[in-house]
Amino acid sequence: MLLPRLFVNSLVLLACLSCCLASVKDQRNSVAVEEFFRLQNADGLPTSTSLNHTNNWAVLVSASRYWFNYRHMSNALGMYRTVKRLGIPDSNIILMLADDTACNARNHFPGAVYAGSGRKIDLYGDNIEVDYRGYEVTVENLIRLLTGRLDESVPRSKRLLTDARSNVFVYLTGHGGNEFLKFQDNEEISAFDIADAFEQMWQKKRYNELFFMIDTCQANTMYSKIYSPNILATGSSELAENSYSHENDNDIGVAVIDSFTHHILQFMEGINKTSHASMQDLFSTFDHRLIKSHAGVRADLFRRPLNEVRITDFLGGVAHVGILPEDDESEETVNSAEELGGHRPILPQSASLWTTMNSTEPLGGQSVEWRATRSWTAVALLGGLAGWALMSG
Amino acid sequence: MLPQGLWALSLSCLASHCLAAGNLENFDELLTVRPLRDGHVTTRFLFSITQAGATPRVPDAILEEDEHRRCIAQHYSLFPLSLGQILREYAVTEVHLSLNAGKWDYGSWGMPEDLAVAGGAELWAWMGDSDRVGVDERWKGLRNALSGLFCASIGEMNEMRTTSPTYAFRPEGQLPLLFSNQTVTYQLRHASLPSEHVCTENLTPFLKLLPCKSLAGIASLLNPHRLFDADWHGMSIHVTWDELEGVKLQLSVQAVFDPVRSSTQQKRDFSFQSLFDRSISTACSVASNSKVEVALPQGVGYAITPEPLAFRDQIAVYDTSELVSEPLDISVRYPAEGSFSYPLELSSPLTDFEISRTFTGTTQSSGKLTVSIQNNRADDLQILYVETMPWLVTFYLHTLDLRVDGQKRDELMTRLKYAPPEAHGRPTLLEVELTIPASSILQVSMEVIRSFLRYTEHPPDASRGWDMPPAVFVVRNGNDSMTYGERVYTRPVLVDVATPDFSMPYNVIIMSSTLIALIFGSIFNLLTRRFVAIKVGDGNAANGDENELRNEFG
Numbered sequence: 001m002l003l004p005r006l007f008v009n010s011l012v013l014l015a016c017l018s019c020c021l022a023s024v025k026d027q028r029n030s031v032a033v034e035e036f037f038r039l040q041n042a043d044g045l046p047t048s049t050s051l052n053h054t055n056n057w058a059v060l061v062s063a064s065r066y067w068f069n070y071r072h073m074s075n076a077l078g079m080y081r082t083v084k085r086l087g088i089p090d091s092n093i094i095l096m097l098a099d100d101t102a103c104n105a106r107n108h109f110p111g112a113v114y115a116g117s118g119r120k121i122d123l124y125g126d127n128i129e130v131d132y133r134g135y136e137v138t139v140e141n142l143i144r145l146l147t148g149r150l151d152e153s154v155p156r157s158k159r160l161l162t163d164a165r166s167n168v169f170v171y172l173t174g175h176g177g178n179e180f181l182k183f184q185d186n187e188e189i190s191a192f193d194i195a196d197a198f199e200q201m202w203q204k205k206r207y208n209e210l211f212f213m214i215d216t217c218q219a220n221t222m223y224s225k226i227y228s229p230n231i232l233a234t235g236s237s238e239l240a241e242n243s244y245s246h247e248n249d250n251d252i253g254v255a256v257i258d259s260f261t262h263h264i265l266q267f268m269e270g271i272n273k274t275s276h277a278s279m280q281d282l283f284s285t286f287d288h289r290l291i292k293s294h295a296g297v298r299a300d301l302f303r304r305p306l307n308e309v310r311i312t313d314f315l316g317g318v319a320h321v322g323i324l325p326e327d328d329e330s331e332e333t334v335n336s337a338e339e340l341g342g343h344r345p346i347l348p349q350s351a352s353l354w355t356t357m358n359s360t361e362p363l364g365g366q367s368v369e370w371r372a373t374r375s376w377t378a379v380a381l382l383g384g385l386a387g388w389a390l391m392s393g
Numbered sequence: 394m395l396p397q398g399l400w401a402l403s404l405s406c407l408a409s410h411c412l413a414a415g416n417l418e419n420f421d422e423l424l425t426v427r428p429l430r431d432g433h434v435t436t437r438f439l440f441s442i443t444q445a446g447a448t449p450r451v452p453d454a455i456l457e458e459d460e461h462r463r464c465i466a467q468h469y470s471l472f473p474l475s476l477g478q479i480l481r482e483y484a485v486t487e488v489h490l491s492l493n494a495g496k497w498d499y500g501s502w503g504m505p506e507d508l509a510v511a512g513g514a515e516l517w518a519w520m521g522d523s524d525r526v527g528v529d530e531r532w533k534g535l536r537n538a539l540s541g542l543f544c545a546s547i548g549e550m551n552e553m554r555t556t557s558p559t560y561a562f563r564p565e566g567q568l569p570l571l572f573s574n575q576t577v578t579y580q581l582r583h584a585s586l587p588s589e590h591v592c593t594e595n596l597t598p599f600l601k602l603l604p605c606k607s608l609a610g611i612a613s614l615l616n617p618h619r620l621f622d623a624d625w626h627g628m629s630i631h632v633t634w635d636e637l638e639g640v641k642l643q644l645s646v647q648a649v650f651d652p653v654r655s656s657t658q659q660k661r662d663f664s665f666q667s668l669f670d671r672s673i674s675t676a677c678s679v680a681s682n683s684k685v686e687v688a689l690p691q692g693v694g695y696a697i698t699p700e701p702l703a704f705r706d707q708i709a710v711y712d713t714s715e716l717v718s719e720p721l722d723i724s725v726r727y728p729a730e731g732s733f734s735y736p737l738e739l740s741s742p743l744t745d746f747e748i749s750r751t752f753t754g755t756t757q758s759s760g761k762l763t764v765s766i767q768n769n770r771a772d773d774l775q776i777l778y779v780e781t782m783p784w785l786v787t788f789y790l791h792t793l794d795l796r797v798d799g800q801k802r803d804e805l806m807t808r809l810k811y812a813p814p815e816a817h818g819r820p821t822l823l824e825v826e827l828t829i830p831a832s833s834i835l836q837v838s839m840e841v842i843r844s845f846l847r848y849t850e851h852p853p854d855a856s857r858g859w860d861m862p863p864a865v866f867v868v869r870n871g872n873d874s875m876t877y878g879e880r881v882y883t884r885p886v887l888v889d890v891a892t893p894d895f896s897m898p899y900n901v902i903i904m905s906s907t908l909i910a911l912i913f914g915s916i917f918n919l920l921t922r923r924f925v926a927i928k929v930g931d932g933n934a935a936n937g938d939e940n941e942l943r944n945e946f947g
Contacts, residue, residue, distance in 0.1 A: 027615050065853055065854060066854075098853075100590040100592055102592050102593060102621075103494070103591065103592035103593075103621045105591055109618075110618060110622040111592065111593050111617040111618040111620070111621040111622070112618060112622040115614075118604075122618075124592075124593055124617075125593070126593065126597070126616075126617055127597050128593050128594050128597055129544050129594055129597060129598065130544050130592075130594040131541075131544065133544070133546060133590070133594070134590065135546065135852055135853065136544055136548070136549065141600025151537070153533055153534040153537040153538070154537055154541070155537055155538050155540070156541065156543070157541040157542075158540075158541055183853075184853035184854070185853060185854075186853035187853075261836075272907075302816075388603075393583065
């Protein structure tokens, strides 16, 4: 009689102990997850960390029509190639091209767009998806895209499906002036429209951080009206200053790329997915002699110091992987899967991986589980005590 | 225990059902190469995926949970899922989409293998009518979904471009009787967008629909840089249903190359390498049939390498399902021929009839549409003529005039159907059946007016004009039968409409604001200001005159 009882009791105690252990582990995990996501502050604004976003999106717009604006198409396509190379998938890139230069009858190189006079890299390639093109590239469509006010039947590939943890890169190029950018030589988007669209995005929790880049004449005026938080902006030229093209190609017959975009793409060529280069590194290379205009940066709305903001935070695809070791050693969160393989050893067994898909739910789930395990531990403890009392009695 | 058992049972049933459905899919690929007498080479890639036993979705079931969703509809092994989902979502029975660039020259190239050669984009679909979700709503959804899938502006094919011609676009497959005890009506929606560009971004998603993508089989030849350099190129998808075959998807790419243009010695020799800059190195293993057919040139000495598997009616057949050692690079050479000279004389056309359509007129408000149809046959020809125009071009039907050799021949027109346009809405649709006398030219003309558009209705490049959809001609099979043969498209026409000076509104705004400011300002001044005489001391004699100002109004 005694033996089975002892057995049962020991079992109960064991269960109890493991429960406690598990709950401790759970608690530690939840803390780690919290660390990992760096939850939002009480005022609803993200803290100044680099790990706030879980996905990256890019909106690339070439707003000019006609063959002689070839360079605007190659500006946008150069950016397209860069963000794709740095890891943003086609499904997260919205590419708007107002005209078709690649298959234009005047293009001597069908199906190809080049951004340099040597014609070394074909930006159009074999695998490209243009989401809005031709007459569809309008101010209305851009604002609808940004703010998410689209007809129900509009397919996913034409939507910006961002959330509060998306880092969005918005790139515009075309002909512009003081506080406006022309679309197809027909209509204009003003700096106020852009600012209001971004504010609406912020209120609808459609971005975590936004990087706005514009290459047009008097580009810096286009970001001057933005007033929403967490927006970093850069432009190619000051008020009353032109933004010039970089070079011509004699076989194509027109200018192939703009100076500012060329400069940025040159810089990006030295960057790969695991690069730690910061925005400050990029902005410090802005030189009037190289770009032929005064490129500007606006960071007053942005909460992080620019030397801590990686370029891949905006132009790269994010894959957050966190490692939570079972033993008590320091827990680390690592940015991007490549780093995991490249720089840090993969910890053996039971290394829990979080691919960051959803921000709040896992946390909520953790706390509920923690409460449940706590109550069960209490029940088990009581049961154990009662068993002990019975056995001793 | 019982529910668990049931669950397992149903799961196994489901799984077996799914497997059964998956096994019935079939993928065939066929490349047809045809050298033409004017030195061009047409190539047609045809990829057919059949899903035996599958049926189009019943439109009434759209709002209900799709029973087949978990199984047949979502578990394709070869049929592209992204397209299958669209067809199911909008309960489309039959759909045809084509994206083409260039003008198909029927006279010198003959009838194309794939009839859908309309310039720009063309989309037409047959859908079962339903009280619950209307055809028009689903047509809109279908347009948008396909525009997303193929990176094209098909979403722009709105009500201003949609028509339902009666005879020209009959279903190419069968339309299932949805309920045995109830008659189900099917409706056609047709729209075309002649200004649509075709480029790599359309080919990319197209290739992604294929089971082997462009990695293996004949699809590996589809090099965008060469395809979009072709004199004519186009791609199309056709989804049909047949009681015996099930749902059939045909993806097709057609291109007409000019080997003489790219040859340094002006020769019309061609090979896969010279046309596509690629050769077939791996076979698509899921294809049950993978063939290349090369039509052999007539009346000239030629050499074809490698040795074909078989010959059939002047066609060399190759099997690409088992490539042994080296990549397949079929080449046709004309050893006896030096440089190829384009035929200067007009040789006899390859089609029964030729059409030219022109838009004439000196003003921007009116004009004349002239169509001339030449019958090359020795007997009469019965042709159905379908003309669709956006509302901004309105026909004056009473001016419809038919002439043969300058003689008025109104009796040659039978069965006229006309749907007038609705301003800022529905397009014009004209369907006429014509009889063209043997070996003669029929000229059909009518006067049209071009509307004055609203300021905002102009496209961004307004001064370029509007591309009008191609007219469609269909030959009637025999005199009595109501069936029609192959469709022939004319080229699109460009219509110039009156464009305003787009800076005018700003001029008007600036002018009127200036006038208002002036008028209001002076009247306001006069009404509110009081003019009074000011007595200034005698010391300022020099200013005396000015100080004696008087207000005449008191």
